[in-house]
Amino acid sequence: MKLNDKVFVVTGGGSGIGQQLVLELLRRGARVAAVDLRQEGLDETVRLAASGDRLSVHQANITDKERVFALPEEVSAHHGAIDGLINCAGIIQPFVDFKDLEYDVIERVLNVNLWGTIHMLKAFLPSLLARPEAHIADVSSMGGFLSFPGQTLYSASKAAVKLLTEGLYSELMETSVGVSVVMPGAVATHITENSGVDGPAAPDSDKAANMTTPADVAAKVILDGIERKKLHILVGRDAKMLHIASRISTSWATRFIQRQMKSMRE
Numbered sequence: 001m002k003l004n005d006k007v008f009v010v011t012g013g014g015s016g017i018g019q020q021l022v023l024e025l026l027r028r029g030a031r032v033a034a035v036d037l038r039q040e041g042l043d044e045t046v047r048l049a050a051s052g053d054r055l056s057v058h059q060a061n062i063t064d065k066e067r068v069f070a071l072p073e074e075v076s077a078h079h080g081a082i083d084g085l086i087n088c089a090g091i092i093q094p095f096v097d098f099k100d101l102e103y104d105v106i107e108r109v110l111n112v113n114l115w116g117t118i119h120m121l122k123a124f125l126p127s128l129l130a131r132p133e134a135h136i137a138d139v140s141s142m143g144g145f146l147s148f149p150g151q152t153l154y155s156a157s158k159a160a161v162k163l164l165t166e167g168l169y170s171e172l173m174e175t176s177v178g179v180s181v182v183m184p185g186a187v188a189t190h191i192t193e194n195s196g197v198d199g200p201a202a203p204d205s206d207k208a209a210n211m212t213t214p215a216d217v218a219a220k221v222i223l224d225g226i227e228r229k230k231l232h233i234l235v236g237r238d239a240k241m242l243h244i245a246s247r248i249s250t251s252w253a254t255r256f257i258q259r260q261m262k263s264m265r266e
Helices: 014-025 039-049 065-079 104-130 151-172 206-211 215-227 238-250 250-264
Strands: 007-011 033-037 053-060 084-087 135-137 178-183 232-235
Touching: 007 014, 007 065, 007 104, 014 033, 014 039, 014 215, 033 065, 033 250, 039 053, 053 151, 053 250, 065 104, 084 104, 104 135, 104 178, 135 151, 135 215, 151 178, 178 215, 178 238, 206 232, 215 232, 232 238, 232 250
Parallel strands: 007 033, 007 084, 033 053, 084 135, 135 178, 178 232
Antiparallel strands: none
16 A cells, blocks of 8 residues: 555554654655644644644544544545544553552553544544545554563553454455554653553663664554555564564463563562
């Protein structure tokens, strides 16, 4: 799928990977509707983009179904038809065991990561199906195929997004809509702060630092995958390594992650 002259909607467009996706889409000649909870983040995206009317911004909470279902009309009014949707908005949980998670935290993570994605898909899929060529990309996580201790509920929400997207892929195979699920590893963003949680101690390791993918590089990998209509888009050496390890031996890979995370959580 060529991105030039296509109209893409990107959630989480005010920071991190989402913001870089907006900027890279614009560089590749697309028109973009950036959606984010924080207006200040959207304002910063506008400042960085300096792209005139090829970018529109839409302040919205994706957990609010009524607000989300108003977005297709807003986007269409500015850009005309809608050719693509990238569900990038997401939050992590506090770095604590599942037994210590409060229900309001559990509900918030599920509402943003899973229900927010569902709302966006239900709202925009009719418009995408009406196009001669369109694409959906949902951002899961490497935690979606291998759970991390202290992020069990987050991992469960992202695993649900992965399976939801793979199900859509099978249902839409004979339509004009392509589907991708994105599984990033560690990416240099402000997701911890934006999620309102305290992060674990950073590992004192050059190797760990080298495994972290810059957000702009992640955006390029994702868009390259969309252009090639890939179902699975793995972002980062850590995601690729753990994906292989989990397919060989899930128990070994889980023990490996547990050992790595234990020192960071102590």
